[in-house]
Amino acid sequence: MQGSVVYNLGFAAVVCVACAIVVSSSAVALRERQEINQTLDMQRNVLMAAGLAAPDERLEPDEIGARFAPITQVVIDRETGAATGADPTGFDPRAAAADPDTSETAPPNNAGLQRVADQALVYELRGDGGALDLVVLPVHGLGLWGILYGFVALDADLETIRGLTYYEHKETPGLGGEVDNPRWKSLWNGRKAFGPDGAPAIEVIKGLAGPPADDPYRVDGLAGATMTSRGVTNMLRFWLDEQGFGPYLEALRTRRDG
Structure with a gap:
């Protein structure tokens, strides 16, 4: 019985640690993605002001980067x-x-x-x-x-x-x-x-x-x-x-x- 309790506690701890790692990694990845999107949006607006991109033009990230380079x-x-x-x-x-x-x-x-x-x-x-x-x-x-x-x-x-x-x-x-x-x-x-x-x-x-x-x-x-x-x-x-x-x-x- 005691071994079962120890096992359950250990298993729960492992699950908690694993979940924490997943959540932390996801948060970091999300933040990085948000920062990338913000940079791309800023670059696109600079291009529009400069007349290097039309307001209604749909640009892929690599095209934004190429025009902004x-x-x-x-x-x-x-x-x-x-x-x-x-x-x-x-x-x-x-x-x-x-x-x-x-x-x-x-x-x-x-x-x-x-x-x-x-x-x-x-x-x-x-x-x-x-x-x-x-x-x-x-x-x-x-x-x-x-x-x-x-x-x-x-x-x-x-x-x-x-x-x-x-x-x-x-x-x-x-x-x-x-x-x-x-x-x-x-x-x-x-x-x-x-x-x-x-x-x-x-x-x-x-x-x-x-x-x-x-x-x-x-x-x-x-x-x-x-x-x-x-x-x-x-x-x-x-x-x-x-x-x-x-x-x-x-x-x-x-x-x-x-």
């Missing part, structure tokens, strides 16, 4: 615009912005930002000889219901917008959620980010804008979503200005014109 990820110092040399694969922009040791209180702004990271991750596509073809900048700011996270791409002239895309937001479907609409996103290509004085001039208006050639600084508003439209304008103007990527863009201009 020519793009260089660079960690920059936000205040100077200089590359830091930090490993981009280990850089977490949101964690950096939330950590007081790697961020600072945001200057007064209309984008709803409380803190901004000292460093930022940008994406550069260069041609043969190292000439800049385009740059993709991460942007985020407050909409109606929360923070929108996305990317804006600028052509080699660092003035013309190649594209804009959002990969995370809480806006109302059919209203502010129309930031996901391919038709609305297509309106950004060819618009100008900066006015004649060099200051950010792009804005989402109430109503309809003309074509880029006639109305370069304005984009159609989102019907019934005034706060979201205003939020898109505010975040773009913040991140394109001196407190955002202004120093980095100026460094690129100097390198291009030097």
Whole structure:
């Protein structure tokens, strides 16, 4: 009888250990898969902003990787615009912005930002000889219901917008959620980010804008979503200005014109 009890206890212990190993292994595998999917989704959105993938295009992971391969990820110092040399694969922009040791209180702004990271991750596509073809900048700011996270791409002239895309937001479907609409996103290509004085001039208006050639600084508003439209304008103007990527863009201009 005693041997039977010992056997049962031992068997139960072995089963528990085995189950724990299986659960732990499954959790690790799931976390790794989630991280891979997040990376692929981020890369796909960078490609869409850059015009290297269509919003409705279904891409397999290997195709996303192949199209993203020519793009260089660079960690920059936000205040100077200089590359830091930090490993981009280990850089977490949101964690950096939330950590007081790697961020600072945001200057007064209309984008709803409380803190901004000292460093930022940008994406550069260069041609043969190292000439800049385009740059993709991460942007985020407050909409109606929360923070929108996305990317804006600028052509080699660092003035013309190649594209804009959002990969995370809480806006109302059919209203502010129309930031996901391919038709609305297509309106950004060819618009100008900066006015004649060099200051950010792009804005989402109430109503309809003309074509880029006639109305370069304005984009159609989102019907019934005034706060979201205003939020898109505010975040773009913040991140394109001196407190955002202004120093980095100026460094690129100097390198291009030097």
